[in-house]
Amino acid sequence: MEYIQPYLDFFTQNPGWAIAIVFLIAFGEALLIIGLFVPSTAVLVGAGMLVGTGHLEFWPVFAATAIGAILGDQLSYWAGRLFGERLKTLWPLNRYPVLVARGEDFVRKHGGKSIAIGRFVPGVKAVVPGIVGMFGMGQVYFAVINVSSGLFWALAHVAPGMLFGQVLAMAGELSERLLIVLLVLLVLLAVAGWLIRLFIGGLGPIIERGQDRFAAWAERQPGRFWPRIGAVISPAHPGSLSIILFAALAVTALIAFLHIMSSVFGQSALINTDLSIHNMMQSLRNAPADEIMTMVTMLGDGAVMGTVGIAIVLWLVWRREWRIAGAAFVTILAARLFVPLMKLWLQRPRPVELTGLPEIFSFPSGHTTFATVTLGVFAVLVTHGLRSWGKAVVFAAVGIVVIAIAYSRIYLGAHWMSDVLGGFLFGAAMIAAFGIAIEAVPSRRLQPIGLSIAVLLAFLAAGTIHINRDYTANAEMYSPREAIVLYDQEQWETGAWAGLSRRRIDLAGRNEEKFAAQWAGDLSPLSEALAKDGWTEQGKWSWTLGLAYLDPNRSLADLAPRPALHRGRAAEFTWTKPVAGDANQRLVLRAWKTDVMIGKGDKTYPIYVASLMRERLRHDLNLYAVPSAVVPQPAELESFASLLRSIPGVRIVAVRGLEAKDGLTLVDAMQ
Structure with missing residues (x-):
């Protein structure tokens, strides 16, 4: 994320540059022939994503996109009205006779609707405004369709980007590395789409022009071989x-x-x-x-x-x-x-x-x-x-x-x-x-x-x-392969516990959240104690549960806790308990399985690390609702420590006063 953030910060601090780029891309995409080579979809959808993530405002981006598209088509229309049929003999249209002919057929078939429809048809959209001007369409009629379809075209590019931006914003809220993975995939797809469009729309007409020349040359050759090859290669085939x-x-x-x-x-x-x-x-x-x-x-x-x-x-x-x-x-x-x-x-x-x-x-x-x-x-x-x-x-x-x-x-x-x-x-x-x-x-x-x-x-x-x-x-x-470290019980109690992370490490490398306990053994006794104390088990987080985050009207009780990860791993179990007197806050207890095992007798037991945090309901732009982490109160941490001490059949391991110093409790539940 540190590679992307400087660019996001730049556009946030200098929105004028972003708006100028959006305008130029939309304008260039609407110009005669030039629009074939402009990656408008990728750039404009990307601008919409910045709107969705809150780095740009919607109306300036939408206005720049619409105005650029409308002015570009208007300029192409004026070129057609000014030069008439002679436009086809001028550069760059004279380099694309097959595309121009296809555009003429498209306009004859659809009439005035070709202006609106043509905006969304690869290839012909780069020549339609000039052709309708060449055919003599009235300025007022063209302007009405140009403006109305330009507004719709702008919305059709910016709105999906806003939706992607909201998804990426949520992904970044949940996991910054997930955001990077999704961004890389989106960039690959956008580049692939632009290359396909460039190949079909830009190189296709060039190849067709070469076909015409080769077919004409082959037809003049003696014998049957070259004329037959020319007939197969000809655009007429x-x-x-x-x-x-x-x-x-x-x-x-x-x-x-x-x-x-x-x-x-x-x-x-x-x-x-x-x-x-x-x-x-x-x-x-x-x-x-x-x-x-x-x-x-x-x-x-x-x-x-x-x-x-x-x-x-x-x-x-x-x-x-x-x-x-x-x-x-x-x-x-x-x-x-x-x-x-x-x-x-x-x-x-x-x-x-x-x-x-x-x-x-x-x-x-x-x-x-x-x-x-x-x-x-x-x-x-x-x-x-x-x-x-x-x-x-x-x-x-x-x-x-x-x-x-x-x-x-x-x-x-x-x-x-x-x-x-x-x-x-x-x-x-x-x-x-x-x-x-x-x-x-x-x-x-x-x-x-x-x-x-x-x-x-x-x-x-x-x-x-x-x-x-x-x-x-x-x-x-396909799970990541990690080595398992094995200690005996004495090693763990006398110092090996310090080798485990004492704070949760999120996917951005931050370690601001302290762990409340290390638990050795099966988690069943802890689950039973939590259930008796008024906690509710949530189970493992899944993307289907995350869909509820898209509804800004959801209450905190309707939302699953955020999928906080430790070293890229999801929590093995998650429990929640409402905060008395505040429906928009709750306590969340999570436990993650580590790569450390403890040998006791002829058995081995896993080590878990557990954290206790508050969550409060967070609304951004009133477009979605995501639980946000808050540091718990000291009294809540002490209450959790008391709950651990009260669990039958487990032993609290006090190490060098660590429990009083950092609030970390070592629990031996190995039976």
Whole structure:
């Protein structure tokens, strides 16, 4: 968080710079052709996130976004009115004749609505305002639609960012390292989305212009060979652009995969990069993110991806698309056979030893490969016959899922970064080959909506069942590996207790909260004593309980205690007790299991550290309610110490007056 905070502080102290950046991005996104290359969505949603986290005000950001978008479209409209048809011969429109022609068709089809609709359609939105001006649309009519759609477009970008910002603010309130993990994932997704948009919207027209030139050249050549090649490459062929892009992707991905494989096999500098990224990710490990990433990685398990692959093939068989069904089956099966064979050949060990996985070797990542190939086959089939912007939307959605699964593998320590890159590149090459085979045939009706519904239902059903049934085993398998320290009872009582943390260490490294006790043995006697004293057991915190934090009208009694972590671990148990006379405050007792065990006779017992804190209800911007920690009163600490002394069958170990000095009580409950 210390790397991000200076930027947040800068924008908080200098909001004018942030507003200026937002205005320029929105303005540039609306300019003719230039808007193809402006990462507007990522920047504007990011500005909305700063609004949600309280670092920027809503109205200035919203106004800058709307005004920039409206003025950019207005300037493009004036260019069309001023130059008329001559606009198409001027730079930069003369470099994109295919895109201009597509924009003209779009305007003729939708009329005045094209201004509003076009704002949300990749590619054509960069030319629509100029084209409607070129066609002679009246200024007043354009201004009405431009202003109204500009306001809606601005809200559509800022509002989701505000929601993400609120989620990140809550994540930061609960765990700063969780916030960093989520921010890294969001940045990866935003960059991937912008690159896909740039590739489809920016490079697509350039490739189409090259197709025109090549087709014209080939048509003038003698014989039949070059004219036939030109006919396939020509933009008139419905699948020509897709074939070219898939071919380029296949060659590039295959070369990159071979390079990574040789780097891994040859022990190049890539190994050091892998180790650095692995260490960085392991330093960010924390309980909430572990839970999220475990569920994400389980969505890439063979049980889920296999179900999705079967659903795709069965759908094609049901539609009597025998050849396509066979191609899909062979592509998915080839990936599943290739990965274990490659792992057996290279025999690269995983970053950490994970018991329970069917494969002990790591290169390439099976989860990344299977997710890329299976979901890529689905994307190719669904987008068969769609225009470029439709393909971009589908592939971006699939890319988000694949990137999230790949990211989870690195975070959980199951794979090195190069394992994930290798799996993604090999999968991309397989998908490109499959895409060439599909696009080479005439476009046919595969009922993309029906296929999408079938695949989505299979994915959700398999994922839900798999997570509900096997989450506990997977959480244990992917849990951080830490060494266990074993002491005997005498060692612990005479000084080993001091080796344990005497304060709770949160994920930011702060240690402001003191522990009230060290407990050796089973916690059942403590639970029984707390229940008799009016305390209520809360159980372990989960994200479903955290959803209640989004309701600012909730009372403290309706909210689960905040998930305070110690060294990245969640509390083993949590108990609460209302504070007399104040409904907005309560006492919270938590206990964390340490990595220390005590041997007594032929048995071993765990050591727990317990803290006693107050919580009060906190409202921020009246948008959510989160319990906030408060230091307890001395009388409350003494009352807890008295409760410990009253528990039958346990022994209070007084060490060098420590109990009176720091309020720390050593409890021997080893039976």
